[in-house]
Amino acid sequence: MNEKNININGEITPPDKKNIFFKSVVGFLRKNWIGFTLLAALFAIIFILEQVLSSSSMLFVVLKKGAIYALVAVSMNLLNGFTGLFSLGQAGFMLIGAYTYAIFTIPAEARTAVYQYFDGGIINFTVPVPIALIMAGLAAALFAYLVGLPVLRLKSDYLAIATLGFAEIIRAFFQWDKLGPVTNGSNLLRRFPVFSSTLYPFIVSGICIAIIVLLINSSYGRAFKAIRDDEVAAEAMGINLARHKQLSFTVSSFFAGVGGALLAMYQTTVQAAAFKSAMTYEILLIVVIGGIGSVTGSCLSSFLFIASSEWWLRFLDSETYIGSFKLPLLASGFRKVVFSIIIMVVVLFYSRGIMGTNEISVDALLRFFRKLFRKDSKGEAA
Amino acid sequence: MEFLNTNLPYILAGISVGGQYALIAIGYTMVYGILRLINFAHGDIFMVAGFAMVYLSASLPLYISIPMTIIITVVLGFAVERMAYRPLRTAPRMSIMISAIGVSYLLQNCAWYITSGLAKQYPTIPWISESISIGTATTKIVTVITPVLTLVLVIALVILIKYTKIGMAMRAMAKDFETSRLMGVKINSVISFTFIIGSFLAAIGSLLYFTNYATVTPIAGAMPGLKAFVAAVFGGIGSIPGAVIGAFIIGICENVIKMFGWTTFSDAFTFALLIIILVAKPTGLFGEKSTDKV
Amino acid sequence: MMENILHTEKITMQFGGVVALYNLTIDVNKGEIVALIGPNGAGKTTAFNCITGVYEPTNGSVSFCGETIVSNHPQGRMKKLYLGEEDKEKLRVIRPTPDKITKLGIARTFQNIRLFKSLTVFENVLVAKHMRAKQNVLTATLRLNWREEKRAREESLALLEEQGLLQYKDDLASSLPYGLQRRLEISRALATEPKLLLLDEPAAGMNPQETQELAEFIVKIKNKYDLTVLMIEHHMDLVMQISDRIYVLDFGKLIAHGTPGEVQKNQRVIDAYLGVADDA
Known part of the structure; x- marks a missing residue:
């Protein structure tokens, strides 16, 4: 077998390519101007809201955390929804991302205080935040690559349990006191740079999700979907299963790592103990509610999920009196019960989630409104 | 001898916890054998059994509260299957697994709500909580009882599966679900029965496990559940003797690791073992290989 | 010889x-x-x-x-x-x-049709073009492979047109009638450029007339693609x-x-x- 002609070589750049590429970018912008306008409007609104509302408003909590979870959910969807690999390792990769980010950005002067039990740690340099974010992704991706080598050969539920296992191993590893000079053992990492503006997670997540969408809509994305639909047929179409699964797994973990880093920034502290399998389950449920195989569904459901769990259902947690009558059931923890019942209802009765495998797009919205409008005008005519 | 004397408690604890894992693992392995479903909620059913005992024994004498606990657990296992898995019988396997994760989430949150997230003291069951000395080691009687009881229950179960009609139906379904259905096996009742047996054993397991550990928390079921599942995979999922042997191996290894002072890694080790076995021999020690027809 | x-x-x-x-x-x-x-x-x-x-x-x-x-x-x-x-x-x-x-x-079809059910007819054929395109994941994501992509699309469209499947291009593969699914599976195999x-x-599940058409079809593609x-x-x-x-x-x-x-x-x-x- 000749290995040479099987390798996929990088494309050789022809001289006139830049120009044509530029033209195609302009064309792309022109075609999608409504979308970009809406996006710009969204950013403007968030910016204005930040000026108007108090920064402690729940809205910002939801927006920040929602944006971060949206990224992680989309990265999980790439794997579970688009490639059909049921992996439950997301929390582990987020943990790697969060730690990588924190370890390399804690300012030198704060290290003695943070690593108080480990003589200030052994890493005594810092890197700029954007580079640290990319490093977070790369660290997670590298680890995913290594994990993927043995694990991705496994079938559906075995894969799920093996990745879950790896996430647990990672968690134990980061808490190991022998690694304390790097990870601070089971103690908190803190005092690394964080963000204050809601726009920050929006922009970072937005860029990452855009890249994932580009990947999904590329030739590789089609190959992933082919693998999801039928592995045997995909192989018969010349798709190298091992390589493509590995690719999807690594890319997904890269973005989970970035998501983890953002989560660290949001929380301002990092502790390995927090990245339990329950976190992966939560993300999985977000993906399911949004629709397995729908990027916009995942985004939408992250915000809904975070909003309901952190904000809208909060009242269920506090004992409430109407006059002297105490409302029954309302007590600490009830919110989560109601919440899990809602989730079960979605899982059992709306298993396609909010969006199924459909996407919200500008075109779809326009079509929807046109249809609505036409119906109305017909109604009037009759 | 010196080595044995210092380490006997760990090994005894390993055998004991292995027996408790075995009782949970059987529930996993039987359900997986028939439905090809990792019942993520099984560990939480085990946890609920623990709380049921805590609350029941507060007001009732033990000879009532123990059977009641078992009944509640069995009913819960039955109800979970009925409500969360049966409607998805024809859905893709991933949906059922997600449903199982959802049930697990629900049970944990309910437990948290009821207990306000506080750890509860497990009631002392007389006799089995008493201390006993074996050689130089002092331990509770439950440590010694567990492996014996486990083996008795497993043998009873194996006999049930081998020689009764419903056992035959279970084996048939594990081999070929669709054909069994066509042959007139009442699949729904067999599946319910499987969950009932699994929950029954989980309830017994919880009595033994929590007597040993003394407190119950809402997430107390997660880790033993996962480990029991690992045990089931280790022994070859679908195989009951495999699950039992796997559980004992895992229980002992875990405690040996603790013996060497690597407590941080006792959980991680279990998973490392899982991954090694999955990669080296995906069918586990006693599992059967299945091939997809192309 | x-x-x-x-x-x-x-x-x-x-x-x-x-x-x-x-x-x-x-x-x-x-x-x-x-x-x-x-x-x-x-x-x-x-x-x-x-x-x-x-x-x-x-x-x-x-x-x-x-x-x-x-x-x-x-x-x-x-x-x-x-x-x-x-x-x-x-x-x-x-x-x-x-x-x-x-x-x-070497391309093949399957006894029990194995199309990519959630992909469209067009995408089913495009998937087969994936392996021969000179691209890697970066160039594909950033659309630097647009030449390859364009060529793949054109070739796939030409193939679909020739097989009379062009009108179903944007339908889900699983929504096609049985006979056309068979034909799509063959088209997809052809898209891998086999020898x-x-x-x-x-011809499984086909009536005599459809079988006759299939016979002609096989001979036709054999000659056309030098198969x-x-x-x-x-x-x-x-x-x-x-x-x-x-x-x-x-x-x-x-x-x-x-x-x-x-x-x-x-x-x-x-x-x-x-x-x-x-x-x-």
């Missing part, structure tokens, strides 16, 4: 103690249409799976255009269980994954009409081989088929 394109050398496929295929040696020459027939369970699809790398044969080798692409000898547990012919010299082990074989130029096409019961065809088929009309040569399998063994006329007269073939009530 005819150019040999596919040659299997004593392939034996054994599942545990069951021998599904015993010492199968077949030859397919360039430009031929060769049929592989035999009663159900004779090992025809197993032969396909061995050739395309889905199964590793227990023993034997496959060569394609003179190059050995698959070869194996009994190993591990199989050493003891092996029931095939004892081979003095151990064959080198070559066990490629199916995608590599497809890349070399040898393996068809696994292409060689190896097919498994139960519809004897189709087999007798278009194949140049026929191999007959029964219980994993080759029992006859020759031109349609020769095979029809062969007593062993008649015996093998008489045990079966119907030809399907």
